Every structure is written in structure tokens, then in C-alpha cells.
Amino acid sequence: MKKVYQIKDIDCANCALKIEKEIQKMDGVEEVNLDFAREKITILGSVKHIDAKMLEKVAQSVEKDVHVHDMDEVIDKEEVTLSPKQWLMYGIGVVLAVVAYVIRDVLQSTFLDVVAIPLYVISYVIFGHSVLLRAFQNIKKGKFFDEHFLMTIATLGAIGIGEFIEGIAVMLFYRVGEYLQDLSVSRSRKSIKSLIQLKPTIAHRLEQDGIVDITPEKLNVGDLIVIRPGEKVPVDGIITEGSSWLDTSSITGESMPRDAFEGKEVISGSLNISGLITVQVQKAYQDSTVKKIMDFVENNAMKKANTEKFMTKFASYYTPIVVGLALLLAFVVPLVVSLFQGVSYGSLLITYIERALIFLVISCPCALVLSIPLSFFAGIGSASRKGILFKSGSDLEMMAAIKHVVFDKTGTLSQGKFKLDQIVSGEPELILEYAAHAEYHSNHPIAKSILEAYGKTPNDKMVLSVREIAGKGVRANYKGIHLFIGNERLMDEQKIKYLKTHQMGTIVYVAANGEFMGYLVIKDQLKPKAKRAIQGLLKQHLKVTMVTGDYDSEAKDACFQLGIEDYVANCLPEDKVNLVKDLQKKEKVLFVGDGINDAPVLTQADLGMAMGGIGSDVAIEAADVVIMNDDPHQVLVGYHLAKKTMHIVFQNVIMALGIKGIVLILGALGYANMWLAIFADVGVSILAVMNAMRIFKLKKHK
Numbered sequence: 001m002k003k004v005y006q007i008k009d010i011d012c013a014n015c016a017l018k019i020e021k022e023i024q025k026m027d028g029v030e031e032v033n034l035d036f037a038r039e040k041i042t043i044l045g046s047v048k049h050i051d052a053k054m055l056e057k058v059a060q061s062v063e064k065d066v067h068v069h070d071m072d073e074v075i076d077k078e079e080v081t082l083s084p085k086q087w088l089m090y091g092i093g094v095v096l097a098v099v100a101y102v103i104r105d106v107l108q109s110t111f112l113d114v115v116a117i118p119l120y121v122i123s124y125v126i127f128g129h130s131v132l133l134r135a136f137q138n139i140k141k142g143k144f145f146d147e148h149f150l151m152t153i154a155t156l157g158a159i160g161i162g163e164f165i166e167g168i169a170v171m172l173f174y175r176v177g178e179y180l181q182d183l184s185v186s187r188s189r190k191s192i193k194s195l196i197q198l199k200p201t202i203a204h205r206l207e208q209d210g211i212v213d214i215t216p217e218k219l220n221v222g223d224l225i226v227i228r229p230g231e232k233v234p235v236d237g238i239i240t241e242g243s244s245w246l247d248t249s250s251i252t253g254e255s256m257p258r259d260a261f262e263g264k265e266v267i268s269g270s271l272n273i274s275g276l277i278t279v280q281v282q283k284a285y286q287d288s289t290v291k292k293i294m295d296f297v298e299n300n301a302m303k304k305a306n307t308e309k310f311m312t313k314f315a316s317y318y319t320p321i322v323v324g325l326a327l328l329l330a331f332v333v334p335l336v337v338s339l340f341q342g343v344s345y346g347s348l349l350i351t352y353i354e355r356a357l358i359f360l361v362i363s364c365p366c367a368l369v370l371s372i373p374l375s376f377f378a379g380i381g382s383a384s385r386k387g388i389l390f391k392s393g394s395d396l397e398m399m400a401a402i403k404h405v406v407f408d409k410t411g412t413l414s415q416g417k418f419k420l421d422q423i424v425s426g427e428p429e430l431i432l433e434y435a436a437h438a439e440y441h442s443n444h445p446i447a448k449s450i451l452e453a454y455g456k457t458p459n460d461k462m463v464l465s466v467r468e469i470a471g472k473g474v475r476a477n478y479k480g481i482h483l484f485i486g487n488e489r490l491m492d493e494q495k496i497k498y499l500k501t502h503q504m505g506t507i508v509y510v511a512a513n514g515e516f517m518g519y520l521v522i523k524d525q526l527k528p529k530a531k532r533a534i535q536g537l538l539k540q541h542l543k544v545t546m547v548t549g550d551y552d553s554e555a556k557d558a559c560f561q562l563g564i565e566d567y568v569a570n571c572l573p574e575d576k577v578n579l580v581k582d583l584q585k586k587e588k589v590l591f592v593g594d595g596i597n598d599a600p601v602l603t604q605a606d607l608g609m610a611m612g613g614i615g616s617d618v619a620i621e622a623a624d625v626v627i628m629n630d631d632p633h634q635v636l637v638g639y640h641l642a643k644k645t646m647h648i649v650f651q652n653v654i655m656a657l658g659i660k661g662i663v664l665i666l667g668a669l670g671y672a673n674m675w676l677a678i679f680a681d682v683g684v685s686i687l688a689v690m691n692a693m694r695i696f697k698l699k700k701h702k
Contacts, residue, residue: 005041005052006069007034007059014365019059019066026050026058036373041068064137082179090175093126097168105165120164128155128171150323154357158674161350166674170361173678200232200268200290206278216268216285223281233270235288237279238263244275306397307372307649322363322664329668330356351670358667361677362660371652371688378695379645385696387628388638389612395624398607399642403587405537405635406580409548409558411594412611413534413632414524418445420453421505425518431510435520437463438476438485446506449522473508484511491516504557524554526561529633534562536636543587547571547579576601592635609635645695652688659684 010016020034023043030045041055056068082090100119103112125132128151135148151174158167203216206224216234219225224240227233233246245257248270257273260266266279268290285291334348376393383390390396410416425431436454439447440463451458464477472493473486484494491498491509498509498516506522537544546567548555555569568579576591577600583589584606591598591605602608602623610623611630627634663680666672672680 001047002042002044003047003050005043005055007039007041007055008067008069009065010036010039010063015063018062022058022062023055026054035377061141064134089126093123093168093172096120096126097123097165097172101165117164120159120168124155124159124164124168124171127168127175128152131171131174150319150360150363154360157353157357161354163354170674170678173675174682176682200234202231203234204228216288219281219285221281221284225279225281227272227277227279229272229274229276231272233266233268233272233279235268235281235285235290236266236283237281238265240278240280242275242277244277245273247271247273306394307376307653318365319363323360325668326356326359326363329359355667355670358672358674358677359664361674362663362667362672362680371656371685371692372649374689375645375649375652375692375695378692379641379648382645382695383638383641386634386637386641388634388641389626389628390638391624395607396642396645398588399590399625399638400646401588402542402590402607402639404543404545404583404589406545406547406576406583406589406591406605407534407564407632408576408591408593408598409546409550409555410524411630412592413530413546413562414526414558416445417525418449418506418522419525420449420520421523422503422521423518424499424501424521425510427517431517431520434478434481434483434512434517435485435508435510437478438466438474438483441466442468442474446508446522450508450520481512482514485509502553504553504560506551506554523557524550526558527630527632529631531562533631533633533636534564536633537639538563540636540639542639545579545583547576573598573600577604580604590635592632609638641695648691648695652691655691656684656688 007019010019016034016036020032020041023029023032023034023041028046028049029043031043033042034040035042043050052068052070056066059066059068096119100116100123103119104116131148131151135152138148151170155167155170158164158170200216202213203219204211204226205214205219206226211226219235225234225237229244239260239262241262243259243261246260246266247257248267258270260272260277265282266277268285268288283289330353331349334352335345337343337352338345338348373393376396379396380390380393383396390399407413420432423432432450432454435450436456437458439450440458440460442448462479464480466474466476468474469486469490472490473484476483476485484490484496485508487507487509488498488500491511494511494514496511496514496516498511499519501507501519503521504523508520508522510517510519534544544564544566546555546559546562546564548558548567548569549571550569552569555567559565559567568575571579576598580589580591580601581604584604588606590607590609591601592609592611593602594611598610602610607625608623609625609627611632612623612626612628625638627638660680663672663676667677
């Protein structure tokens with residue numbers, strides 16, 4: 001069983017990690033994911049007995065101000081801001097610190113220390129009271145090594161050695177830094193949430209008494225609803241009256257509006273631009289496209305990327321190790337130095353304690369814990385804006401690691417729509433007429449392409465008889481003329497002498513009264529951007545293979561047009577699975593299919609990407625990644641976005657570890673002060689958040 005809750009007012013990403021660990025200890029919980037960026041808790045297991053209040057109690061054992069809500073009671077937090085009371089208190093704190101500094105450090109009046117020191121203490125309490133309180137509460141619970149404990153020890157230590165202004169400055173800039181970090185994360189959440197705010201809030205249902213406004217969840221299949229200009233389509237359906245233009249950019253990523261008229265399918269989440277339309281509901285809200293996408297983007301966060309797992313595990317060891325090093329720096333290093341240099345231990349102790357305090361301030365792991373998942377979250381959000389839906393950070397990470405792309409042909413690279421490409425005959429119009437009348441009653445795509453090319457309605461009365469010959473073609477009598485229309489085997493069977501061709505495509509031979517008249521060349525039409533996608537992937541030094549159940553001639557023709565060298569024709573579903581298995585022995589494989597016929601191989605591949613099509617339920621369920629507009633060029637766009645995301649993830653890891661590592665060394669050697677320590681703590685977190693947000697500014701790859 002899976003349950004999802006909203007969690008609000010988490011202090012920092014490291015606190016989220018600790019809350020996640022505590023929830024993992026609850027009875028029945030098999031797996032838990034606390035998403036700091038989305039402010040959501042997802043839990044798996046036998047969790048029927050768990051509710052929001054129970055989770056809140058566990059969370060508050062770590063952070064007392066945290067609140068947990070059911071998802072149907074979602075509370076949107078307002079923009080992070082300070083209250084007038086907070087502004088006043090912090091203003092008083094600054095004034096008191098300045099006055100005390102002037103008295104004690106500028107005027108250097110030891111007589112007035114009795115005034116200055118209490119002012120310093122009051123200022124310190126104003127800025128640090130919440131940190132001190134949380135540290136004290138956690139110590140009572142036996143929980144050390146969090147940022148509150150580190151800040152408390154560091155600042156009290158600074159005050160203990162007479163560095164009042166530095167102790168206050170640490171608390172002041174810690175609060176400023178935390179505020180700026182909260183502001184950055186809040187705005188990033190707002191930016192990300194705006195990408196998935198697809199849910200329509202109202203539906204106008206037609207009833208006997210008129211129009212009744214209800215929520216989309218209450219609509220039933222078969223209901224008629226009215227959608228006015230400027231409103232979103234609440235559920236998937238078919239237009240029964242009216243016409244308009246629909247903006248589907250929030251679903252497909254395509255900016256070009258779609259023409260909508262009677263008989264046309266419409267998808268939920270689309271925006272009605274111009275006319276009034278009446279729509280018959282085809283799917284309940286729970287099964288509609290907009291709900292599927294929201295679930296896909298929001299609720300598939302259980303599978304963390306390997307980079308996320310590494311950083312989470314690293315952070316759990318990092319803080320205790322740094323605290324241990326700080327203790328060595330404070331008490332052991334001065335002892336060693338005193339022995340080698342012949343200096344008294346007491347004279348060195350204060351210097352090294354100050355360095356150790358700076359060392360502790362630097363060690364807070366928030367930047368490490370926050371930067372990586374937020375980068376993946378931004379990458380998933382940016383992809384969804386472009387109509388590419390990644391289930392999780394691990395799928396985005398895998399996309400960047402792909403070395404071999406295997407494409408299905410029909411419905412993926414091609415439109416699955418056959419078209420008459422050429423007529424080879426001395427009487428082209430006559431053999432097209434013969435073929436159209438013989439194929440008139442067939443539902444085969446080849447027959448439909450012939451009828452479409454003929455462009456007229458065949459005269460059914462002139463067709464005296466029609467008999468389909470399985471796997472070979474059709475035998476018909478049209479105007480008393482005996483027609484044989486089909487492949488080579490039909491011609492051979494009837495012992496008709498014909499001109500055999502090796503042209504690419506599906507060949508339909510035509511014979512009348514035993515005489516060969518010519519042939520038609522039918523080809524499946526490739527998607528407009530298919531070649532561009534293939535060439536772009538090849539330029540990225542990726543291997544590309546095409547698989548299809550079509551005949552070799554059709555496969556060869558498609559590959560020739562697309563520039564693909566490797567292909568396998570006449571494939572059954574199990575053949576595709578076996579091919580991918582063989583390739584996986586050497587490299588990571590992405591399979592791109594239609595999501596319905598290719599479910600087994602989509603599951604087998606390291607990453608399965610479905611050309612989901614608008615409203616394709618099976619595609620959304622089966623694949624790791626779904627392309628909502630069926631454009632194969634989106635495979636290239638998704639690959640570039642995944643690579644860019646991983647570059648930013650790498651940058652954040654290097655930045656978080658690098659800056660902290662450098663400042664830790666400088667602090668240990670005495671070259672870093674408290675100001676630099678604050679930057680290494682909160683400043684790096686802010687930089688990591690800002691760097692992750694750059695993913696949203698990436699343009700579509702042309």
C-alpha cells in the first residue's frame with residue numbers, strides 16, 4: 001500500500017533526512033521517501049494504521065514546528081517573509097550589538113563592561129534563541145550532531161573566549177542565510193509547482209434543468225459538459241458540438257494550438273482558446289490524462305538516483321566525522337604543537353578552540369543533502385514542461401548514461417500511415433482503378449492507402465465478386481475482368497509472368513485477365529522530425545538500431561531515409577526482448593516504442609521510453625519515460641536535458657564538497673574566520689539552489 005502526505009515547515013534538507021529515518025522505523029513501513037523540494041512524504045508498506053497525526057508526532061520529535069497533512073487537505077504556504085514583530089526584534093538585536101561593540105571594543109572601557117556584556121548576551125539570545133532551544137531539546141532526546149547543536153557549541157564557545165561580536169554575527173548571519181535559503185527553495189517550489197498545476201477546478205455539466213457546476217471528480221462517462229473560452233478541459237472526451245482552438249502546451253510541450261471540432265478527441269488539461277464547445281465525457285477524472293500526468297510527475301519519487309543515495313549516505317557519516325575532527329583540532333593538535341615547539345599548552349588552547357568552533361560552523365551538511373535531489377527535481381520539472389515525463393531521478397540519471405538507442409519503427413519513427421508512393425505501369429490510372437475496386441471492402445492499411453490515392457468512391461455494383469487470399473492478396477471480378485492484386489507469391493501461384501522489382505516499400509502487383517499490368521509502391525510515412533532525431537543522436541556518438549515486424553524491404557527503406565545502419569526486420573515481440581538483452585551485455589540500452597505493443601521490451605531495457613500519444617493510458621503505465629506528443633525528436637531533447645541535469649548535479653556536488661573542504665582546511669590552519677564559515681554553510685546551500693534552477697532556463701535543443 002502506498003500513502004502520500006504533505007509536510008510543511010521543515011527547517012532544512014538535513015532535517016528532512018532525519019525525519020525520513022525516524023519514519024522508516026515505524027511499524028509496517030517498508031520504504032519511505034521525504035521529498036524536501038516537493039514537501040511530500042511517500043510511504044510504502046502495511047501502512048493502513050498510519051495517519052497524518054502519527055507522522056506529525058514522529059516528525060516533531062526531530063523538528064517541533066513541522067506539520068503533516070493529508071493530501072486532500074493540502075495547505076499552500078505563502079511566500080516566505082518576516083513578520084513586523086520579527087523585523088522589530090532583529091532590529092533591536094542589531095542596535096544592542098552595535099552599542100555594546102562601541103562601548104567595549106571602540107571605547108575600550110572595561111568599566112562599562114558591566115553594561116556591554118549584558119547587551120551582547122541579549123542580542124545573542126534575540127538572534128539565537130530558536131537555535132539554542134532546538135539544540136537543548138535534541139540534547140534531551142540524546143540527539144547530537146545536528147546543525148543546531150553545532151551552532152550552539154560554536155557560538156557559546158566564541159562568547160566563552162570573549163569573542164562576543166563573532167558569536168552574535170554567526171547567529172545573525174546564520175538566520176539571514178537560513179531566510180535566504182528558505183526564500184530560494186520556496187520560489188523554486190513555486191516555479192516547479194506551476195509546471196504541474198494542470199488540474200481543472202470546475203466542470204459545467206449539462207442536465208435537464210440546465211448547466212450545473214461540479215468538480216471534475218464527480219463527472220461520469222457519458223456526461224455532456226460545456227467548456228467556455230479561457231477554461232481548461234476537465235476530463236478526456238469527444239466534441240459533440242461546436243469548434244475551437246485548444247492550447248495543449250501544458251500536456252505536450254507544443255506551442256501550436258490544435259484545431260478542435262465535432263468528432264475530435266480532446267484531452268484534459270488543454271486550454272480552450274476561442275469557441276464554446278460541448279464535450280461528451282469518455283473517461284472518469286481518475287483515468288483522465290491530466291490525472292495520469294500529475295501522478296506521473298508528482299508521485300513517482302520513491303526510486304532515488306544513485307547520486308542521491310550516495311549523498312544521503314555520505315551526509316549521515318559526514319557530520320559525526322567532522323565533529324570528531326573538531327575535537328581533535330581543539331584539544332589534541334595544540335598538545336602536539338606544544339610538545340614540538342616547546343610552547344605552553346594553555347597558551348595554544350584558546351587559539352585552537354576558536355579554530356575548532358569555526359570548523360563546526362562549516363560542517364553543517366544542508367548544502368550536501370539539499371543540492372542533489374533539488375537538481376533532479378528541477379530536471380524532471382523542466383522535462384515535463386517540454387512534454388517529456390520522467391518517473392524519477394534515477395530514470396533521468398539513466399537517460400544520461402545511455403549508449404545505445406533502439407527504436408521501434410511503426411508508430412515511433414513512422415506514422416503507421418501508409419501512402420501510395422509510385423505507380424509503375426503504362427496505364428497508371430487504370431491499374432489504380434482496378435486496385436481500388438478490388439480492395440474496396442478491405443480494412444487493411446494498404447487497402448486504405450490505395451483507396452485514399454484513388455480519391456473517389458468505387459462503384460460497388462460493378463464489383464461482381466471479391467475473395468481474399470490469405471497472405472497473398474485479393475482475387476476480384478470487376479466489370480467482367482478477372483483481377484489478381486497482391487504480392488509476388490500471388491503472381492507465382494497464378495503463373496502470371498510479371499516484372500519483379502526490388503524497390504523499397506510494399507509492392508502490390510496488378511494483373512488483369514492473366515496479363516501483368518504493373519505495380520503500386522506503398523510506403524509507411526516517416527514522422528517529420530524522425531531523421532533529425534536520429535542524426536542528432538548519432539552526433540552524440542550514440543549507437544542507433546531500428547527494430548520492426550515489417551518485411552526487410554520496408555525496414556531497409558526506412559533506414560535508408562533516416563540514416564540508420566543497423567536494423568532488424570520481421571521481429572516478433574520476443575525477438576525485440578532478446579535483441580535488447582544481448583545489447584545490454586555490453587552497454588546501457590534505451591528502447592523507444594509505442595508503449596502498447598512493446599510493453600515487454602520497454603520493461604527489459606535499462607530505460608523504456610514510450611511514444612505515449614495523447615491520453616495513452618498503457619504508455620503512461622508501462623514506460624519509465626513518456627513523450628506526450630509522439631515526436632521522436634523529443635528523445636534527443638530528453639537526452640540533452642538529462643546530460644545537462646547531470647552536469648549541474650556534478651557541479652553542485654563539487655561545489656558543496658569543494659568549498660566546504662577548502663574552508664574546513666583554512667579553518668583548521670587558522671585562515672578562515674566566522675564570516676567565511678557562514679558562507680561555507682548557508683551560502684553554499686543558496687548557490688546550490690540557484691544553480692539547480694538554471695535547468696529551467698535551458699532552451700529546447702534544435
